[in-house]
Every structure is written in C-alpha cells, then in structure tokens.
Amino acid sequence: MPELPEVEMAARNLRRWLAKKTIVAARIPPSRILRGASPPEMEQRLTGARVERIERRGKWLRLTLSTGTLWSHLGMTGKWVRRAPDDEEKYERARLDVRGASVRYRDPRMFGRLVLSDDEMPEWHTLGPDPLVDGIDPRALYERVHRSARSIKEVLLDQTVLAGVGNIQAAEALWRARVNPTRAAKSLSATEVAAIVRGIDASIAYTLADEAGPEITYVEEGGQNPFMVYAKSGQPCRRCKTRLRQIRQGGRATVFCPKCQAKRS
DNA sequence: AACGGAACCTGAAAGC
DNA sequence: TGCTTTCAGGTTCCGT
Numbered sequence: 556m557p558e559l560p561e562v563e564m565a566a567r568n569l570r571r572w573l574a575k576k577t578i579v580a581a582r583i584p585p586s587r588i589l590r591g592a593s594p595p596e597m598e599q600r601l602t603g604a605r606v607e608r609i610e611r612r613g614k615w616l617r618l619t620l621s622t623g624t625l626w627s628h629l630g631m632t633g634k635w636v637r638r639a640p641d642d643e644e645k646y647e648r649a650r651l652d653v654r655g656a657s658v659r660y661r662d663p664r665m666f667g668r669l670v671l672s673d674d675e676m677p678e679w680h681t682l683g684p685d686p687l688v689d690g691i692d693p694r695a696l697y698e699r700v701h702r703s704a705r706s707i708k709e710v711l712l713d714q715t716v717l718a719g720v721g722n723i724q725a726a727e728a729l730w731r732a733r734v735n736p737t738r739a740a741k742s743l744s745a746t747e748v749a750a751i752v753r754g755i756d757a758s759i760a761y762t763l764a765d766e767a768g769p770e771i772t773y774v775e776e777g778g779q780n781p782f783m784v785y786a787k788s789g790q791p792c793r794r795c796k797t798r799l800r801q802i803r804q805g806g807r808a809t810v811f812c813p814k815c816q817a818k819r820s
Numbered sequence: 821a822a823c824g825g826a827a828c829c830t831g832a833a834a835g836c
Numbered sequence: 837t838g839c840t841t842t843c844a845g846g847t848t849c850c851g852t
Contacts, residue, residue, distance in 0.1 A: 631829085663830055
C-alpha cells in the first residue's frame with residue numbers, strides 16, 4: 556500500500572539494481588495489471604533492452620528503456636523486490652533479469668499497473684507538483700485549494716493537486732499541522748495551508764528515513780507502526796494524550812486527535 | 821461539475 | 837475451533 560515514500564524507495568532500489576544495465580531475460584505472465592502490449596510482446600521488447608533512466612513522479616515510476624518506456628504503478632500491494640535467480644516469488648507479475656540481479660514485481664491484489672508503450676501517459680502528465688521532485692509552493696497550493704468545498708483530507712488525496720500524497724501522508728500531515736481533517740478546504744487560511752505543507756514535507760522526510768533499507772515493509776505486513784496517527788485509533792495522541800479518533804471520509808479511514816486538531820474557525 | 825458509493829482483488833484480523 | 841465479516845497506505849467508473 557504504497558504512497559510517495561514507498562514508491563521513492565522503490566525508485567532508489569530499481570536504480571541500484573537496473574540502471575545502465577541490459578535486461579537479459581524477461582518473464583511477463585498474463586495478468587490484469589498489464590497494458591499497452593501483450594505479454595509475449597512485452598517479453599520480447601524487454602529482453603535485450605538497456606535501462607537508461609528511472610524516474611518517479613507521485614506514485615508512478617517511469618523506466619526509460621532503449622526500446623520504449625515501462626510505467627509502473629504499485630496500486631495497493633505492489634512491490635519491486637530482488638531475489639536469487641532460482642527463488643520463487645508468490646504473486647509474481649513480472650520478472651526482469653540483468654547481470655547479477657533478478658528483479659521481480661509482486662502484487663497479490665493486482666491493483667497495480669505495468670504499461671509498456673512508446674508514447675507518454677496522460678496519468679503522468681496530469682499529476683500535480685511532486686513534493687520531492689518539485690517541492691510544494693504554499694501560496695500555489697492555497698490558490699489551487701481555496702475554493703474547494705470538499706474536506707481538506709479528501710483534497711490532499713487528489714493526485715492532480717499534489718502527486719504522491721495518500722491516505723497515510725494526508726492524515727499524518729494534518730496531525731502535524733493541527734488541522735481538523737473535516738475542514739472544508741475553502742475555510743483554510745493561507746497560514747493553515749502553509750502549516751499543512753510543512754506537515755507533508757516533514758512526514759515524507761520522516762517516513763523515508765524510517766524506511767531506509769533494502770526492502771519496504773507495509774504496516775499491514777507487521778513490524779512497528781512508525782506513524783503518529785495512522786492505524787492508531789484509540790491510542791493516546793503523542794502530543795496531548797487524548798484518545799485518537801477514527802472517522803470515514805470518502806470511503807477511507809481518517810485518524811486524528813479531537814483535541815489538538817479541534818475544529819476551530 | 822462534483823460527489824458518494826461500488827467495483828476491482830486477496831489475505832489477515834476481528835467478530836460471532 | 838471455524839465460519840463470516842470487515843478492513844487494507846489506490847484508482848476508476850457509474851449513477852445522481
């Protein structure tokens with residue numbers, strides 16, 4: 556269930572494993588995540604291709620190859636991993652072998668996507684500014700948002716507003732900014748929007764530092780929950796000890812502190 | 821145009 | 837214990 560930090564880690568890993576290397580073998584079994592070419596066609600075009608460049612924008616990855624472009628979206632459960640050549644990976648949807656590495660894409664729920672094409676993808680170009688690649692301009696975000704009647708939490712999840720912010724980063728940023736997630740975006744002052752921007756930057760930096768390492772673990776897979784509020788409903792707020800509360804917005808869970816994110820204004 | 825809700829999947833955890 | 841329900845960090849489509 557990857558958001559910007561997890562996809563950024565994936566990009567860094569893929570650069571170490573694949574950049575400037577030639578794919579010597581590709582295995583692409585048929586699955587619903589594939590677009591742009593048939594599985595055999597993909598295998599053919601990937602085999603012998605040199606990986607020139609790997610970029611991330613929001614939750615999308617773009618691998619520029621000598622024979623085309625491979626786009627990857629991790630959906631909810633997608634993950635790029637490196638394995639020994641004869642290891643079997645459950646839920647493997649793609650396998651790219653280079654000299655010295657066997658790289659697999661695994662995705663149990665298959666909400667991800669793998670697109671091989673020559674031309675650009677609209678999804679890449681409609682993305683809003685990426686907090687890491689472009690940085691967020693508080694004034695520009697305020698202008699973009701200050702007429703929306705929707706709640707700020709839902710607006711932050713809109714990928715055309717900001718690229719890469721997902722359910723965790725939105726909740727974490729609002730907690731850091733002490734802004735109530737149900738506030739209408741248009742009710743926010745420029746100062747509050749600026750606080751949210753600092754919250755997003757801080758939360759992404761924090762999550763990236765926490766995830767540094769060879770493989771990404773998602774919260775649902777066990778391990779410690781490093782977050783301030785995400786999946787911590789009922790636990791004490793680490794600032795004021797008030798019990799964190801969980802609500803539902805746009806079908807998604809939002810956790811917040813009813814006291815330090817009280818609905819003022 | 822904008823919004824809520826269902827749909828797409830599988831597996832783990834909670835509920836009974 | 838075992839069956840059932842709920843829920844998951846994403847996106848898209850459909851009806852109102």
